[in-house]
Amino acid sequence: MDMEVDVGSVISGLSGGDGAGLGPGEEELEVGGAPGCSGAGSLQFDFERSRSESSGEEEEEELEEEELEGGPGARFGTCQEAELDSDAERERMINLSELTPYILCSICKGYFIDATTITECLHTFCKSCIVRHFYYSNRCPKCNIVVHQTQPLYNIRLDRQLQDIVYKLVVNLEEREKKQMHDFYKERGLEVPKPAVPQPVPVSRGRPRKVLGSVFRIPPELDISLLLEFIGANEGAGNFKPLEKKFVRVSGEATIGHVEKFLRRKMDLDPACQVDIICGDHLLEHYQTLREIRRAIGDGAMQDGLLVLHYGLVVSPLTIT
Missing domain, CATH: 3.30.40.10 (Zinc/RING finger domain, C3HC4 (zinc finger))
Structure with missing residues (x-):
């Protein structure tokens, strides 16, 4: 009997009771639920709850630290402020003087x-x-x-x-x-030029045709073609470079003075050297434009569509006082 009591007390101690004897049904319930007993389940639940509570406290602490250190919440506020600043910059007026x-x-x-x-x-x-x-x-x-x-x-x-x-x-x-x-x-009684209207490009079916045009187009402002012919220089003209290209395309508004400057630069002429430019039998003046010369002299000044100008180099004699 004593032995049985001791065994019962041991069982009650293992089952977590208060030392009282257990009935047959209770013993079966305890033995059947031993692998996953309610006591173990409650312990596991309490452990998980404590973990979740501790993790929740850690997340709250992390959120507070992020807010203090400029975390996601602070960054969101910064983005809103940046958007407001960008809108303000877009609406900022700029003075024309800038x-x-x-x-x-x-x-x-x-x-x-x-x-x-x-x-x-x-x-x-x-x-x-x-x-x-x-x-x-x-x-x-x-x-x-x-x-x-x-x-x-x-x-x-x-x-x-x-x-x-x-x-x-x-x-x-x-x-x-x-x-x-x-x-x-x-x-001035002239017709007012109309603005150019872009023409629609016709849509052609089939293979596109290649339009052959000039590779190099001369601007319409350059309407005069010159042929510069050298007629010689006197003995005191000194050294000078021959003109490499005698065909020149210029504007009709250019004057004989412009042609002389061009010759001086290309031939490296001395300032004391005088340049005489002749068209036909006419000695030309500096102020005359090429268009006026072509109109005044006519076909006698032209050769194959080129305005022919002859030029010579002369050194003026020194005046002794």
């Missing part, structure tokens, strides 16, 4: 009209300003680079995008320019 240095012609000191860019150095001017400048020089007015040895007008291109920007920035500039052009032609 952009004026980029839309002014350095020759006439006015806003670009028919903005034209030199392809060699990418400096931009008004078209009328740069064309007038190239009558006297073949160098860029800004950087002094040689644009072209003989025909600088070959290396200029209209910059339509820049001109559109100028017209949008400067209020009423385009309207004023159109009105001035209209008045200019009307005062």
Whole structure:
């Protein structure tokens, strides 16, 4: 009997009871649930709950640290502030004076009209300003680079995008320019030129045809072809380089003075050397334009469509006082 009591007490101690004897049903329940007993399950549940609580506390601490250190929450607030700042920057007004240095012609000191860019150095001017400048020089007015040895007008291109920007920035500039052009032609009884309208390109079926055109197109401003013939030099002319190319294409508005400057530069002539230019039997003056000379002399000045100019080198005798 004592032995049985001791065994029961041992069993009750193992089962976690209070030392009282267990009934047969209770013993079976305890033995049946031994591998996954309720006591073990409660312990595991309490362990997992404590882990979840501790992990929750750690996550709260991490969130607090991220907020203090500029974590995701702080970054979200920063993004909102950055978006507001970017919107404010987009709406910020800019004074025209800040952009004026980029839309002014350095020759006439006015806003670009028919903005034209030199392809060699990418400096931009008004078209009328740069064309007038190239009558006297073949160098860029800004950087002094040689644009072209003989025909600088070959290396200029209209910059339509820049001109559109100028017209949008400067209020009423385009309207004023159109009105001035209209008045200019009307005062002189000329027909006002109409703006060029782009023609629609016809859609052809089948294989596209190759259009053969000239590879090199001469600008319409260069309407005079010159033939420069050398007729000699007197004994005191000194050393000079022969003219390498005697065929020149120029504008009809060029004068004899321009032709003389061209000859002096190409032949490295001494300043004391005088250049006489003759067309037919006429000694030409510096102020005469090539178009006037061709119109005045007529066919006698032309040879195979070329305006023939003869030039000679003379050294003026020194005057003794």
